[in-house]
Amino acid sequence: MRKLLLGVAMAAVLTVAACGDGDTNDAPAGSTAAASSTAVTGKLTVLAAASLTETFNQIGKDFETANPGVDVTFSYGGSSGLAQQINSGAPADVFAAASPATMKTVTDAGNANGEPVTFVKNQLVIAVPKANPKNIKGLSDLAIPAIKVALCAEQVPCGAAAKTALASANVKITPVTQEQDVKAALSKVQLGEVDAALVYRTDANAAKNNVDAIEFPESASAINNYPIVTLKDAPNPAAATAFVTYVQSEPAMKVLTDAGFQKP
């Protein structure tokens, strides 16, 4: 079964590589300085954690403006799912994860090119509907049985962070649902189906027209580092390296910190 899957994945990668631009293959992989100074071209595929959606869309546009020949495509989702896609041979150039643990599954499988770099940190907040109708003040309020709470599933980073934060606060809650990624948990608050959800500060910030964010001290125990890396089988390694460098540049950092991310 594994062999068959691997075969299919390899075939997919080969097809994509064959269809890609010929001029992308001769770029030196991993030489950051060289790649960022020369103009890069071609298609660039970035797989990024769902929580990076708004900021990376903006950064991608800025990057395209700075490098007119580049066409950046993003695929957002739960980090763990993206990591599995990469390990199954999904054709992508850059991977930005919401936790070192999910990044590790990619580096352990030997699919990363070089060491991942932590570029931002994120923290959990309690997202509640606008004006906080249930008057939630902190983590302990979420343990009240009448309060419906959505968490992320433990398999994805925001769920793992929520578990750590709840453990350090010594609060036990029974969520009504464990969502497949942070955006799904947030949308349950926006639709009014739950009274609160533990999401990243940046996600609550992006939806601030519909939700309020409540900070809680225990979130400091569950800070998520976001690592980014270029991938070994990247169809466009030059652009991949340039993008990773750009994400850590001053203008991109401003986009990220404006959205609520913290510098590492």
Place this chain on the structure above:
Amino acid sequence: MPQRLTEPGILTALRLSLETATIATGVCLVLGVPLAWMLARVEFPARRFVRALVTVPLVLPPVVGGVALLLVFGRRGLVGEWLDSAFGVTLPFTTAGVVVAEAFVAMPFLVIAVEGALRGSDARYEEAAATLGAGRWTTFRRVTLPLIAPGVAAGAVLCWARALGEFGATITFAGNFPGRTQTMPLAVYLALEQDVDAAIVLSLLLLVVSVVILAALRDKWVAA
């Protein structure tokens, strides 16, 4: 592999899947057979429109179906708000919500099969029964239903199979909580986030169970 199969979460998910799919099929039979009869036998002006509405869940992406269900049966939904305030009943994030999501998506399979069977059956038998003094209900129960039984059974099997595999509407409308709303397809999806081998084992298990049940049903009912 054997110890994966005996993990408690997996059997819970499998049992929940089988139970909800069966209940959803029951709901579809109760609602769907009369609906199919109406579409096949009764002339009414909005018939085309009603038939299109019945078929919509077939073409709608299930996730969109889930959102639609939330807008109707959610806590702030059209019907859901009233259900909540009048009876204190909320469907999202409950096992009943899973059944609703599955029935919503699977019902067209039953209605289309039964309507086809009805159109293929000879209405003169029903007329003959009526001339012999049978009432509408007796005619339906003693003449129509036996005539279309294979069609109903085939539709019910299709409906059950679709309900068993339901993912999008379920995760959107009913959420994901082990033992309450986490059916096998949801368990497979989340296992895939972390452990591909576990996901493959789960998928194989679901496949084997479905094939065995479908094969057994087919020999018993449909081939008759």
